[in-house]
Amino acid sequence: xxxxxxxxxxxxxxxxxxxxxxxxxxxxxxxxxxxxxxxxxxxxxxxxxxxxxxxxxxxxxxxxxxxxxxxxxxxxxxxxxxxxxxxxxxxxxxxxxxxxxxxxxxxxxxxxxxxxxxxxxxxxxxxxxxxxxxxxxxxxxxxxxxxxxxxxxxxxxxxxxxxxxxxxxxxxxxxxxxxxxxxxxxxxxxxxxxxxxxxxxxxxxxxxxxxxxxxxxxxxxxxxxxxxxxxxxxxxxxxxxxxxxxxxxxxxxxxxxxxxxxxxxxx
Numbered sequence: 579x580x581x582x583x584x585x586x587x588x589x590x591x592x593x594x595x596x597x598x599x600x601x602x603x604x605x606x607x608x609x610x611x612x613x614x615x616x617x618x619x620x621x622x623x624x625x626x627x628x629x630x631x632x633x634x635x636x637x638x639x640x641x642x643x644x645x646x647x648x649x650x651x652x653x654x655x656x657x658x659x660x661x662x663x664x665x666x667x668x669x670x671x672x673x674x675x676x677x678x679x680x681x682x683x684x685x686x687x688x689x690x691x692x693x694x695x696x697x698x699x700x701x702x703x704x705x706x707x708x709x710x711x712x713x714x715x716x717x718x719x720x721x722x723x724x725x726x727x728x729x730x731x732x733x734x735x736x737x738x739x740x741x742x743x744x745x746x747x748x749x750x751x752x753x754x755x756x757x758x759x760x761x762x763x764x765x766x767x768x769x770x771x772x773x774x775x776x777x778x779x780x781x782x783x784x785x786x787x788x789x790x791x792x793x794x795x796x797x798x799x800x801x802x803x804x805x806x807x808x809x810x811x812x813x814x815x816x817x818x819x820x821x822x823x824x825x826x827x828x829x830x831x832x833x834x835x836x837x838x839x840x841x842x843x844x845x
Contacts, residue, residue, distance in 0.1 A: 614668075615643035621663045623655045625731055627752035630654075642668060651675050655750035677769040679746040680734070680755050682726075684763050685777045685793035685838065686719035687739035692790055707760040714740075716790040718779045720763060726755035767842065772826040774809070776801075776817045778838045783815060788836075795838040801830035 618639035626634035630652035632641055641647045642664065650664040651673025658675045665672035697706050697713040703721035711717030722740035734748035735755060744755075746769055756764045763779045776795055780787045784796030797815040809823035810830060817839070819830070831839045 612640065612643050615639045617667060618642050618664055621656075621660055621667065622653060623660065623750070625655045625750065625752045625754075627655065627731070627754050628757075629751070629753040642670075649673065654678060655752045657750075678751040678766040679749040679769040680744045680751065680753075680764050681767050681775060681777075681842065682720060682742045682744060682764050683775065683777050683779050684718075684720040684741055684761075685840075686714055686716055686722075686791050687741045687793075689739060690791050690793040691716055691719060691740070704758070704760045714790075716780055716787075716794065718761060718763070718781060719791065719794075721761065725758045725760070726764060729754040729758045767821055771821070772841060773821045773824045774819050774826065774828070774830050774839055774841050775821075776810075776819055776839050778816060781814045781816055787815075793837050796836060798835065800833050800835065801839060804829045804833045 615636075616639070619635050622635040622639060624635055628634060630638045632638040638652065642650070648670050650661040650668070650670050653660050654675065657677060658673065661675060662672040664670070692715040693713050694715045695710070695713050697709065699705055699709065701723050703712075703723045703725040706712045706721050706723055712721040714721070720741045722737060722742065724737050724742065726742050727735040727737060731752065731754065732748050732750050734745045734750070735742050736745070737743070749769070751766055753766070756766075761779070767773055767775060778791075778793070778795035780791065780794045782790070784798060787794040787796050795816050797812065797817070799812060799817070801817050802810045802812060806827060806829065807823050807825050809820045809825070810817050811820070812818070826841060828841045831841045
């Protein structure tokens with residue numbers, strides 16, 4: 579027999595045997611599919627943000643299916659609608675999830691914030707923050723290079739005059755922006771309630787804050803005295819509003835001498 583033909587036959591035979599062996603092993607060693615978990619994952623929005631406390635949507639779906647958690651209301655992006663669908667599938671209780679939105683607690687725009695240097699490195703908040711806290715004089719404020727905007731899967735964040743701004747109508751409270759912000763100045767507030775918020779995280783004393791940013795909280799406590807519901811308290815030289823106590827009267831925003839407080843009317 580022709581040696582070349584023999585070699586072809588042998589190689590073909592080995593290929594066929596290997597294919598059959600793989601087919602058998604794929605059946606024998608196949609991991610059983612959790613159909614319930616797969617059905618739950620189909621309901622979830624697929625953001626894989628981790629705000630539920632699990633390793634993405636697949637992890638949360640598996641935990642619900644395996645009984646590791648019975649809480650159907652852990653998915654912020656999905657909200658009450660997704661919770662109701664999961665509850666109908668699993669037989670659990672549906673949760674009422676208040677819609678939330680991310681808020682950047684900073685007004686350190688190019689008009690308000692002074693700069694101590696010019697940064698010309700990698701266009702990344704994380705990288706810039708490692709160099710003396712970034713180019714702005716205020717080391718607590720928004721770096722303004724868009725790490726949060728790039729992390730947002732819903733295109734809800736844009737940069738405006740050197741500060742990140744969140745579009746509440748697009749935000750799904752997935753917390754990805756919160757996770758990547760090196761200054762930790764992004765938080766969540768109720769989306770459908772107007773709340774006052776102190777848009778500043780500067781913990782320096784008032785005199786220093788004035789030199790760094792025209793819109794910073796100077797810790798004067800005027801807002802604390804003006805608030806009729808006792809919703810404002812001082813925390814390390816910065817006023818903080820409790821959204822559960824805030825009645826949206828606007829007295830603090832009107833009385834703030836630097837304009838650091840805003841009444842966030844999102845609807």
